[in-house]
Amino acid sequence: MQLPHAIEIAGLRKTYAGSKGAPGKEALKGVDLVVPRGSFFGLLGPNGAGKSTLIGILAGLVQKTGGTASVWGIDLDRDPIGLRQRIGVVPQELNLDPFFTPREAMEMQAGLYGVPRARRRTMEILDAVGLADKADAYARSLSGGMRRRLLVAKAMVHAPPVLVLDEPTAGVDIELREQLWRMVQGLNRAGTTIVLTTHYLEEAESLCDRIAIIGQGRLIANEPTRELIARLDDKTITVTVAADLGAVPPGLEGFEARLDGPRRLEIRYRARETRVEDILDAVRGAGLAIQDLSTKEADLNATFLRLTREQAPA
Numbered sequence: 454m455q456l457p458h459a460i461e462i463a464g465l466r467k468t469y470a471g472s473k474g475a476p477g478k479e480a481l482k483g484v485d486l487v488v489p490r491g492s493f494f495g496l497l498g499p500n501g502a503g504k505s506t507l508i509g510i511l512a513g514l515v516q517k518t519g520g521t522a523s524v525w526g527i528d529l530d531r532d533p534i535g536l537r538q539r540i541g542v543v544p545q546e547l548n549l550d551p552f553f554t555p556r557e558a559m560e561m562q563a564g565l566y567g568v569p570r571a572r573r574r575t576m577e578i579l580d581a582v583g584l585a586d587k588a589d590a591y592a593r594s595l596s597g598g599m600r601r602r603l604l605v606a607k608a609m610v611h612a613p614p615v616l617v618l619d620e621p622t623a624g625v626d627i628e629l630r631e632q633l634w635r636m637v638q639g640l641n642r643a644g645t646t647i648v649l650t651t652h653y654l655e656e657a658e659s660l661c662d663r664i665a666i667i668g669q670g671r672l673i674a675n676e677p678t679r680e681l682i683a684r685l686d687d688k689t690i691t692v693t694v695a696a697d698l699g700a701v702p703p704g705l706e707g708f709e710a711r712l713d714g715p716r717r718l719e720i721r722y723r724a725r726e727t728r729v730e731d732i733l734d735a736v737r738g739a740g741l742a743i744q745d746l747s748t749k750e751a752d753l754n755a756t757f758l759r760l761t762r763e764q765a766p767a
């Protein structure tokens with residue numbers, strides 16, 4: 454028999470009630486999603502896409518309107534408490550009680566999850582997140598990065614097979630970010646399935662083996678990172694030429710070119726398929742003298758929009 458996936462979501466819907474007769478807000482419009490066991494999974498989307506709603510449903514903080522969700526084979530409707538035991542969620546906000554030490558915070562959390570004293574691994578987990586030497590320091594004396602790591606440690610007290618990190622690096626500086634990632638990668642190598650929500654494509658690209666993109670409450674992509682990046686591999690080169698043009702010159706018809714002003718040609722291309730050299734050769738071949746040029750990467754918001762348009766049902 455095949456083992457159930459780490460997370461299985463089907464037709465998941467959430468409509469938040471509108472206040473005072475205002476129409477409700479459809480935050481999730483029927484999302485199907487499977488997160489394979491052992492993966493480092495990225496859930497990407499612009500602000501308001503529905504990521505936190507989806508995670509809130511899994512964490513038992515948001516009541517779904519429809520559809521099904523299960524974690525490690527445990528169905529949310531049938532056994533919400535069993536599901537909670539199998540998932541750890543690292544929240545966005547640094548909501549730590551400043552008067553507890555990491556050791557106390559961990560013990561409290563273990564108590565909340567009903568982990569018997571004999572099975573608690575407070576020091577082992579604090580050690581794994583590099584906070585063993587701070588076990589008895591007040592949380593208020595911890596740096597931002599240490600607090601973030603303590604939140605990860607707290608989410609691990611019940612040894613869940615799935616760990617979800619909701620925008621963990623918002624406002625975290627580069628060094629701390631890298632420290633946090635090394636730690637989470639270590640957890641993943643040791644067998645924990647990781648789900649990371651982020652706004653940053655580059656972050657997801659460097660960490661995740663699979664990326665799903667959610668936009669306006671719908672899933673608009675879900676594929677191995679390399680395939681997705683190849684699909685998003687969309688660049689633009691702008692060439693300024695020495696003479697006015699009335700139209701895109703004949704030699705450039707094979708490219709996705711348009712005029713952006715009388716002397717500016719804008720050409721979209723995929724870096725994996727087309728060499729800039731070939732584009733420039735074609736421009737020169739059309740008898741044009743190049744005065745200036747610039748290239749730019751696809752803008753992530755534009756990419757989200759494009760994918761949303763491509764995928765959305767009419």
Ligand SMILES: Nc1ncnc2c1ncn2[C@@H]1O[C@H](COP(=O)(O)OP(=O)(O)OP(=O)(O)O)[C@@H](O)[C@H]1O
Nearest residue numbers: 469478479480498499500501502503504505506507
């Ligand atoms: N409690 C709520 N009541 C009403 N609407 C809500 C509530 N929570 C979220 N929404 C709306 O649902 C939509 C999805 O929000 P959600 O927070 O899930 O998005 P997100 O992708 O996590 O965005 P962000 O990256 O900004 O956290 C948004 O339009 C948001 O305004």
